[in-house]
């Protein structure tokens with residue numbers, strides 16, 4: 001059965017955390033994500049996945065309620081299916097929000113144009129994401145909804161193109177704390193020491209701007225170098241951990257042009273490596289028992 005809504009997972013190449021403070025980020029959509037299946041029902045409802053605990057279930061229902069309210073509670077039942085690792089820094093909550101929002105837009109506004117439906121879906125997904133994360137930057141939602149490589153700054157979005165294939169390998173580095181708590185801890189340190197955090201965010205912003213030029217010129221070596229520098233700056237803000245560092249160094253050892261944590265970071269989550277050919281390193285990591293996958297974010301695709 002074709003899903004009524006798909007929300008893509010995302011990977012942030014540069015600029016996480018700084019984006020919350022108004023600096024730019026570059027993020028790409030993953031082929032993995034969350035599907036919302038929909039059927040007619042007596043009342044508007046979301047069937048929550050069986051693997052959630054009570055707290056997560058309540059939060060998801062609360063978020064869904066915010067979107068359903070906007071759509072005037074269409075009489076449909078939604079059921080979610082995920083092909084994306086959840087809670088790993090790959091935008092799973094945004095993917096859930098976007099999948100639900102797209103399905104609700106289809107049910108509630110069937111006669112509107114695709115563009116108008118997407119605009120309404122964006123508003124509903126944003127409402128849901130605010131329940132999940134408090135005050136997110138919006139980069140996860142924007143990437144999940146648009147399903148492309150993009151530049152995001154203060155709510156404004158531009159699609160990026162690359163003349164060469166931009167391929168990555170993502171590896172999992174274990175369980176992590178929720179994004180909201182990592183963002184909140186950084187906020188505490190930033191309030192205490194605003195001066196040096198400003199300098200670090202500014203430097204991340206410069207790296208991200210330079211990385212945009214590198215992507216548009218197809219200069220993967222420079223892009224990788226900038227990802228490494230971005231990792232150093234995230235580490236300076238104590239957003240790394242032993243688990244993340246070990247995986248980042250493994251990716252570099254396997255020939256990554258650049259490697260860093262992606263998403264909120266903290267005590268675990270996911271790392272991303274930039275590779276010209278990620279397939280070999282992916283096989284090697286899998287043989288070592290590491291959960292990982294490769295994909296292309298932009299550029300020409302071979303048949």
Ligand code: MEV
Pocket residue numbers: 015016017018019020089091133135136137138139140179183263264
């Ligand atoms: C989380 O995927 C990215 C962060 O920058 C938070 C946000 O942008 O809201 C850590």
